[in-house]
Amino acid sequence: MTSFALHFLRHGAPATPGLLLGRTDMAPTAAGIAACAAQAAGLAVETLISSNLCRARDAATLIGAAAGLPVVSDPRWRELDFGDWDGRPGSAIDAEALGRFWSDPDAHPPPGGEPWSALVGRVSAALADLAPRPTLIVTHGGAIRAALHRLCGFDQRQLWSFDLPYAVLVSLQVWPGESPHAQLVAIRP
Template identity: 65%
Template sequence: MSGFALHFLRHGAPEQPGLMLGRTDAAPTPEGIAACARQVADLDVEHILSSDLQRCVLPAAAIAGAQSREPIIDDRWRELDFGDWDGKQASAIAPEPLGRFWSDPDRYPAPNGERWSTLIDRVASALADLSPVPTLVVTHGGAIRAAIHCLCGIPRQHLWAFDLPYAALLSLHIWPGTPWTAQIRGLRP
């Protein structure tokens, strides 16, 4: 089996960078949308999927429009829900609970937030539903890290080593099976 290309594009810069943006539906800047479009201008994909939040939907729509396609919106590609911290500056959160969260977001989720394992489960579900064709997913840093964990088996504590700036593109080659196997092809910041 030849497998297929699977590309993950982190959304462009939001209008208010530096916030804990999970479920908060912050718009991307026009420059952020353009940066996303530039990153994938040379990709040949059959499907373009997107989180349902506008910081992903707007760049996905621009990319899909340039290719005469319609993006497929799927809320399973949303960012981790930061609960009571959502939409706040990290500096406005008490350092001790924030530190516990970053060290183990499954054991110490944000108050009223989502556990890391819940994000893993929903991303795994979205991955299982992919067609084995070249695909672009416009999503969030947390969802990309969850996908890397699911596809490559990289432990959570090592996933923070992946620098995923706004409009970063991560390309994988996927071989379907049980479990799927993946090879990282490249990261373009």
């Protein structure tokens, strides 16, 4: 089966950095949008997909206009829902509870939030719906990690070792099918 290029672009810096932003729809900075556009410049893609949150969607809109591509908005590419912690700095959250979450986000999701497996499930469904053609997805750090888990088989400990700063570009070569798999090609901060 023929493989295809799949690129993930993390949204640019939000207006207020340092917060746990899941469902909170905080606007990105102009510099953050510009950093995303610079990362995407020259990518040969046929499909452009974005999380429906503005911190990803605003960059995708600019990228789409420059490339002459429509943006497909898909809420399955949203960040993990941090529930009661959403929109708060890590320093405002009980350190032990936050530590349990980071060590096992499925067993210890944020209060009122989404377990890791739910994020993996919706990202896996979104991946299954992709057409096998060069694609750019503008999304969030958690969704990128979930995709790497699904496509490359990285376990949770390995996923947290990846530094995925704002506007990072992660490129894969994907072999679709019943059990899709991918090769990590590059991470470009």
